[in-house]
Amino acid sequence: MTDALWVLVPALLAVAALVAVRRRLPVLFWWLVGYPVIALRVLATYRATMDACGLMVPASAVRRATARVVGRQAAPVPPRRSLPLPTGSGLVMRLRMAAGQAPEDFTASADRLRHAWGAHAVHVRPTKPGRLELRLVGWDVLADVRPARRWLRTEPLSLPLALREDGHWHVRDFRTVPHELILGATQSGKSVYLRNLLCGLARQPVALVGIDCKWGVELAPFAPRLSALADTPDRAKDLLDVLVEEMEARFRLIGMTGGTGPDAVLTSEVWGLPDKARPVSVVVVVDEVAELFLAASKDDEKRRDAMVTKLIRLAQLGRAAGIYLEVCGQRFGAELGKGATMLRAQLTGRVCHRVNDETSANMALGDIAPEAALAATSIPAERPGVAVVGDSSGGWSRVRSPHLTLDDAAAICRDTSGLVPELPRLDLFRPVAAEPAEPPSLPAMVPTARPVTE
Numbered sequence: 247m248t249d250a251l252w253v254l255v256p257a258l259l260a261v262a263a264l265v266a267v268r269r270r271l272p273v274l275f276w277w278l279v280g281y282p283v284i285a286l287r288v289l290a291t292y293r294a295t296m297d298a299c300g301l302m303v304p305a306s307a308v309r310r311a312t313a314r315v316v317g318r319q320a321a322p323v324p325p326r327r328s329l330p331l332p333t334g335s336g337l338v339m340r341l342r343m344a345a346g347q348a349p350e351d352f353t354a355s356a357d358r359l360r361h362a363w364g365a366h367a368v369h370v371r372p373t374k375p376g377r378l379e380l381r382l383v384g385w386d387v388l389a390d391v392r393p394a395r396r397w398l399r400t401e402p403l404s405l406p407l408a409l410r411e412d413g414h415w416h417v418r419d420f421r422t423v424p425h426e427l428i429l430g431a432t433q434s435g436k437s438v439y440l441r442n443l444l445c446g447l448a449r450q451p452v453a454l455v456g457i458d459c460k461w462g463v464e465l466a467p468f469a470p471r472l473s474a475l476a477d478t479p480d481r482a483k484d485l486l487d488v489l490v491e492e493m494e495a496r497f498r499l500i501g502m503t504g505g506t507g508p509d510a511v512l513t514s515e516v517w518g519l520p521d522k523a524r525p526v527s528v529v530v531v532v533d534e535v536a537e538l539f540l541a542a543s544k545d546d547e548k549r550r551d552a553m554v555t556k557l558i559r560l561a562q563l564g565r566a567a568g569i570y571l572e573v574c575g576q577r578f579g580a581e582l583g584k585g586a587t588m589l590r591a592q593l594t595g596r597v598c599h600r601v602n603d604e605t606s607a608n609m610a611l612g613d614i615a616p617e618a619a620l621a622a623t624s625i626p627a628e629r630p631g632v633a634v635v636g637d638s639s640g641g642w643s644r645v646r647s648p649h650l651t652l653d654d655a656a657a658i659c660r661d662t663s664g665l666v667p668e669l670p671r672l673d674l675f676r677p678v679a680a681e682p683a684e685p686p687s688l689p690a691m692v693p694t695a696r697p698v699t700e
Contacts, residue, residue, distance in 0.1 A: 272384075272385050272390075273334065273335070276335070276336075276384045276385065277332070280384045280385070281332045281336075281337060281384070283364075284330075284337065284363055284364060284365060284382065284384065285330045285332075285337060287363055287364060288330050288337075288339070288363055288382075289330070291362065291363070292324060292327065293324050295359065295362045295363070296324035296325065297322070297324070298358070298362070299355040299358050299359065299362075300351075300355070301324065301325065301347075301351060301352065301355060302322035302323065302324055303322060303323060303324070303325060303344035303345075303346075303347065304320075304322055304323075304344070305320035305321065305322060305323050306323075309323070325341045325342055325343055325344060325347070326341065326342040327339050327340065327341050327342075327380075328340040328341075330382075333381070333413060334413060335383055335384060335385070335387050335412075335413030336365065336366075336381060336382045336383040336384045336413060337381075337382050337384075338379060338380065338381045338382070339379075339380045339382075340373070340377060340378070340379055340380070341377065341378050341379075341380055342376060342377055343376055343377065343378060349370055349371075349372045349378050352370045352378060352380065353370045356368040356369070356370055359380075360382075363382065365382040365383060365384060366383045366384060366385050366386055367382075367383040367411060367412070368380065368381070368382055368383075369381045369383070369411075369412045381412055381413075383411070383412060383413055387409060387411065387413050388409065388411055388629070388632060388644065388645075388646040391408070391409045391631070391646045391647065391648045391649075392648055393648045393650075394406040394409075394415055394648075401419070401421075402450060402527075403419070403420040403421055403447075403450070403452065403527060403570075404417055404418065404419040404420070404421070405417065405418055405443075405446035405447070405450075406418075406446075407439065407442050407443055407446065407645075407647055408439065408442075408631075408633065408635070408645035408646055408647040408648075409645060409646055409647075409648070410635075410643045410644070410645050411643060411644040411645070412643065416635050416643070416645045418443065418446075418595075420527070420529070420570045421517070423594055423595040423637055424564065424565035424570045424571070424594075425561050425564070425565075425570060425571040425572075425573070425592055425593045425594060425595065426571070426572050426573070426593055426594075426595030426596070426597065427573050427574075427578060427590060427593035427595065427596050427597070427610060428440065428572065428573070428574040428575075428597045428599075429574075429575060429576065429577070429578060429596075429597070429598050429599065429601060429606060429607075429609065429610045430576065430597075430598065430599025430600060430601065430633065431576055431599070431600055431601050431602045431606075432576070433627075433630060434599035434600040434601070434625075434630055434633075435599050435600075435630040435631030435632065435633065435646075435647065436574060436599050437464065438630070438631055438647055438649060438650055439597065439599070439631070439633065439647045440464075440531070440533070440572075440574060441650045441652065441655040442647050442648065442650055443531075443572065444468050444471070444531065444655065444659070445650065445655050445658045445659070447529055448468075448471045448658055448659050448662040448665070449658075449662055449665070450665075451526060451665060451667060452526065452527050452528070452529055452667075453473040453526050453527065453528040453529070453666070453667050453669055453672070454468070454471055454472050454473055454528075454529055454531065455472065455473055455474045455475075455485070455489070455528060455529065455530045455531065455672065455675075456468065456472050456474070456475045456476070456530075456531050456533070457475075457476045457482045457485065457486075457530065457531065457532045457533065457538065458475070458476070458477055458533040458534065459476075459477065459478060459479050459482060459534065459537040459538045460477075460533070460534055460537055461477050461478070462475060462477035462677075464533045464534065465531065465533055466677070467652055467655065467656040467659070468655065468656065468659045469659075469677035470659050470660045470663035471659035471660075471662050471663055471665070471666060472659075472666075472676075472677055473528075473666055473667065473669055473672045473675075473676060474488075474669075474672040474675035474676060474677075475675060475676075475677040476675060479537075479538060479540075479546075479549060479553075480549075481675070482538055482553065483549055483552065483553055484675075485675050486553055486556040486557065486560075487556070488671050488672065488674075488675070489528070489530065489556070489560060489569065490556050490559060490560065491671060492528070492567075492569070492669070492671050492672075493559075493560065493563060493564060493567045493569055495671075496516060496525055496567040496568065496569075497563075497566070497567060499519075499523070499525065500513065500514065500515065500516060500518075500519065500566070500567075503519055503520075503523050514566060515565070515566035515567075515568075516566065516567060516568040517568075524568075525567075525568060526568070526667040526669070527568040527569075527570070528568060528569045528570070528669075529570050529571075529572060530560065530569065530570065530571050530572065531572045531574070532557075532571065532572065532573045532574065533574045533575075534574065534575055534576070535573050535574065535575040535578060536575050536576065536577060536578075538550075538553065539553070539554065539586070551584055551585065554584065554585040554586060554589060555585060557571070557573075557589050558585055558588055558589050558592065561589060561592035561593065562592060571593065573589075573593055576601075576602070576606070577606050577609065578590060578609050578610070590609070591613075594637055595635075595637055596610045596611055596614060596635070596636045596637065597610075597633050597634075597635050597645075598610035598611050598618075598619075598622040598633055598634045598636075599622075599625065599630075599631075599632070599633040600622075600625040600626075600627060600630070600632070600633075601622060601623070604619070604623050607619040607620075607622040607623050610622065610636075611634060611636050611642065614636040614637070614640060614642065615636060615640050615641075615642050617642075618634050618636045618642035619634075621634050621642070621644065622634040629646070631646045631647050631649065632644060632645070632646045633645055633646070633647075
């Protein structure tokens, strides 16, 4: 009995330790247990799984000829594969497709491969003609998302914002996708995504401009790092006028500077200018765009149409001038006024969090990929921060941004306030940090004598 206890107790402790590691340190558990188990399972059942999924291919001519010589029939063979190599969240195999096969065949069988090999998810990505990458994810990487590591290499105006379901980071690159539309219902994680965006840009030499017509309640905590802030529709209209003037001045600078000198190269955008002559990049964040476009009278409609026109000009021409747009809201469509649909077409980057109805998902992703809009409608309410990211190429993926509190985001903006660049045209809109108001003093309570009653 004593010998059995000496064996049983350490075994139970090892199992309990593995369960704790799996919950708290899933990456460590994957390297210790998950990868060896799934890799052996893939190697042992690869041929049978490919046969069951209908992914076998006819044998080569050499094998068929050899089989005829020995009087046998050449059996179909699975696609050639590499060894399953481990990654930070799963494993990856590279396959060589046979004639007649397409990546869509493997994509259609991804769910069956996931169940056969006991993985959390299977993703298929073509790498070059005739070859594809089969990536297995060991666990739900979106359950607990941590901030990106510092050593993750990013270029200027490029920052990792959310973790994709395949284990890679979704990197927001303004030079590739200059303008973006972010939609999401209340408590869907839209504000957390925006905080990660602003804090990532706050550490770079970029001018941040905020338009928040809810009296600045969303963007006011980031005021120390903002170069300009408009908190009413009237102020927003004046700020957009200044931004259009800044864009026109930059185009004049490009025309005068680009191509001058014997060794100069012709350019049509600010990134082709010399470093000393290149103006600072400007990122304009429009929060709750519906509040910006609300109209209750004819004058409000004229102001709204004028602001939409200016935003369209910034979206069409701003990239070459180093001016980029981030438009956020709960809904975005033709009901916001004339030109809103044209503006949405210029916002090629799309991020859709949990929305209240299918129409809102179609606004964000319907013109990119119908299946992406369907995926956005299935985001559960108990997982805030999960979103569907798409772009004009038709590609899309589920992502989740790491949680960042408002206090931490405001502290980062205070610490990076010294990086605010000088843009004289925006000085009139520079937010001024208000001194904390002292609580009103209460009047002294003077005791009053009560009449003595008999």
